[in-house]
Each structure stands twice: as structure tokens, then as C-alpha cells.
Amino acid sequence: MLELALHILDIAENSVRAGAKTISINISEDRMKDRLGIEIRDDGTGMDEATLKKAMDPFYTSKKVRRVGLGLPMLAEAAKRTGGSFALKSREGGGTRVAVEFQLGHLDRQPLGDLTGTLMALIAGNGGVDFICRHECDGRAFTLDTRDVRSEIGDIPMNHVEVLKLIRRHIIEGLSEIGTEAKSAHHFEGGCGT
Numbered sequence: 001m002l003e004l005a006l007h008i009l010d011i012a013e014n015s016v017r018a019g020a021k022t023i024s025i026n027i028s029e030d031r032m033k034d035r036l037g038i039e040i041r042d043d044g045t046g047m048d049e050a051t052l053k054k055a056m057d058p059f060y061t062s063k064k065v066r067r068v069g070l071g072l073p074m075l076a077e078a079a080k081r082t083g084g085s086f087a088l089k090s091r092e093g094g095g096t097r098v099a100v101e102f103q104l105g106h107l108d109r110q111p112l113g114d115l116t117g118t119l120m121a122l123i124a125g126n127g128g129v130d131f132i133c134r135h136e137c138d139g140r141a142f143t144l145d146t147r148d149v150r151s152e153i154g155d156i157p158m159n160h161v162e163v164l165k166l167i168r169r170h171i172i173e174g175l176s177e178i179g180t181e182a183k184s185a186h187h188f189e190g191g192c193g194t
Contacts (some may be wrong), residue, residue, distance in 0.1 A: 003113025018044030082106035142174035
């Protein structure tokens with residue numbers, strides 16, 4: 001995967017397949033500490049000890065359409081290459097937590113990429129799941145909580161085109177206000193939003 005937003009998408013889709021109804025995505029960028037942290041938590045079915053151990057095997061997957069499960073092992077390796085860390089915790093019936101940290105300015109760190117596109121794909125494709133995304137950049141924060149959106153729109157579906165337009169605009173404006181912008185996979189500069 002060329003950008004970290006695609007890893008986020010992959011992990012969140014796994015959470016949906018595991019029956020999660022709420023998925024939290026937390027991104028923290030700190031230029032002074034030269035750290036980028038990403039944490040994804042869900043309230044899905046979780047994994048037993050045996051499955052948890054297999055999850056880091058690149059030749060294991062629970063997906064029916066792909067024969068290898070490269071997502072988590074690739075993310076762990078990407079973090080390791082930058083002097084970062086990776087943690088996977090889960091318990092059966094108790095959800096799953098993936099936490100990864102990177103050296104923000106490291107030459108080998110993948111760009112964050114299109115976070116707006118990732119969030120929009122998750123929301124549009126999973127109307128019955130709530131997503132809470134908090135992106136913090138050097139002390140400034142933006143939060144999108146689809147539970148708040150749901151309370152505002154009432155009976156209108158989350159994947160209604162006008163609702164999605166409003167959510168997209170809200171994400172773009174929110175990220176811009178904290179000093180990050182929707183970046184493409186081709187943007188490799190250091191600092192918040194990359």
C-alpha cells in the first residue's frame with residue numbers, strides 16, 4: 001500500500017466484517033516530537049488468541065476474495081522501517097485495537113494520503129456503522145463523529161448524496177483548519193497532513 005490512509009481503510013473494513021458498529025480512528029501528528037500515531041479501535045467480535053497470532057502471518061487471511069493477509073504485516077513493517085512501533089490487541093467478544101507509530105520525518109515513512117477519500121468510502125459503504133475520526137496536528141484537533149451527523153439528519157440515510165457532500169465538505173474544512181489538507185498519494189513533504 002502506497003499510503004497510510006489505505007491501511008486505515010483496510011483495517012476499518014476488517015472491523016466492519018467483524019461486526020463492529022462503532023469504529024474509532026485517531027491520528028496524531030507532532031512535529032516537535034517527530035511522531036505520527038494512528039490508532040483504530042472497534043467494538044466488533046474480536047479475535048481469540050489463536051486468530052490473533054495468525055493475524056500477523058502474511059499468508060493467513062479470513063477474507064474469502066484474497067488468499068493472503070498482507071495488510072497488518074505490511075503496516076507493522078512500515079512502522080519498523082521508520083523506527084516506530086506496532087501493537088495489535090484483541091479479545092473475543094471485546095473488539096480490536098491496532099496502534100501504530102512512525103517517525104514523522106523519516107524518509108521511508110509513507111504519506112498519510114487521502115484521508116478524506118478513505119473516510120468517505122467507509123461512511124458511504126457502511127451506512128449502519130458509526131465512525132469517529134479524530135485528527136490532531138501539533139495540538140490542534142478535528143473530530144468527525146457520524147453519530148452527531150445521524151442526530152442532525154434524522155431519517156435520511158447516511159449514504160444519501162447530499163449528506164455525503166456535506167460530510168465531505170466538513171472533513172475538508174476541518175482538516176484545513178488544523179493545518180492539514182486532503183493530500184494525494186503523490187504528496188511526500190513532511191509535516192502535518194502528509
